[in-house]
Amino acid sequence: MDWPTAITRLGGDHLIAAVAWNDLQTRYAEPHRRYHDLRHVTAVARDSGDLAVAFGLGSRERALVAIAAWTHDVVYDARPGEDERASAAWTRAELTNAGVPRADVERAGELVLATTHHSAPDDDFLATALLDADLAILGASPERYEEYASDVRAEYSIYSDEDWRAGRVAVLENLLARPRLYRSDIARARWESKARENLATELTRWRDADPHHR
Template sequence: MSSLTRAVIPPEVLARYAEPHRRYHTVRHLRAVLGALHRWLGPELPSSLRTAALWHDAVYDPKAHDNEEQSAALVVGDPRAALLILATKRHELLDEGEDMRLLLDADLWILGAAPRAYRRYAALIRQEYTHVPDTAYRAGRAAVLERFLQRPRLYFGPFPEREARARENLAAELSRLRT
């Protein structure tokens, strides 16, 4: 699937995900999102879903609070793709579309990874926020993790094993942040 995924990423998208300040939100993350979508839907993705997947983190500045809005603005002429991107801001459904469920699940797929891969993800996220002092980072990250853990479900699809592992990973990171 990786050769297929590489073939569909336009150079202007690759350039954005290769920005030097990125550690997790890189081309590797983009390929993981596309790979999950291709596993679930096959080699052809619906146009708006493909566009949203490609551009969902095109603008990524850890100091900004409007990355999703800026990314959505880049998909001129595709209002569905823009809405899908906006849903990644809080990872909450803005409508009942299956494409939205799939994109949100793919974007958070890392949460249910094996513990070692999850710890690497968490370390890369911390590297993206090196400008934030440790105490403030721990408090802010803990708040994000707590919000996820309070949800009845992290994934919208039928992934009970992944859901359980994601909750274990989030709880373990939360525990590490509090020590």
């Protein structure tokens, strides 16, 4: 679902939504972004929308998922936690400005914040649609995954290769240790197997590059 449709479906003003969309596009085009750009959130909006439909979510619920998909990285400075809080604040402010009801404003903000630790109650299907879609890149083709991994490294270029390698290995090991990467059966069927292959391949590469690894 596109941005204007989602806003108007929640009762928001389409003209104000257009102004917010222009700001959103400008933010996602910031030069320091390599992965967390408009291409990424467009994919998340698409995949989360597909999952929302598969889960049988209603029109209003699907609009909330779409809004959170479009805005979950609207503020991105490679500061985990701070970025999500700032993105949630932007979301709440723009939805309020567009005249979206308060309950929907708060729900959209909650969904954005759920991406901080990728956690939410098991029965929160809106969050499940968003969080599973946000990790869909892990199950992409090997070529697309390699591009993603390279782009994320570029976004964290302030870190030395050694520090990045240590941190990335920890992240990859944590992901692979999880009993499941995706919250829903649908997402697991689509992406889990390929995601584990991609993660394992990257982990092996970083371990092989570590002169201290045995």
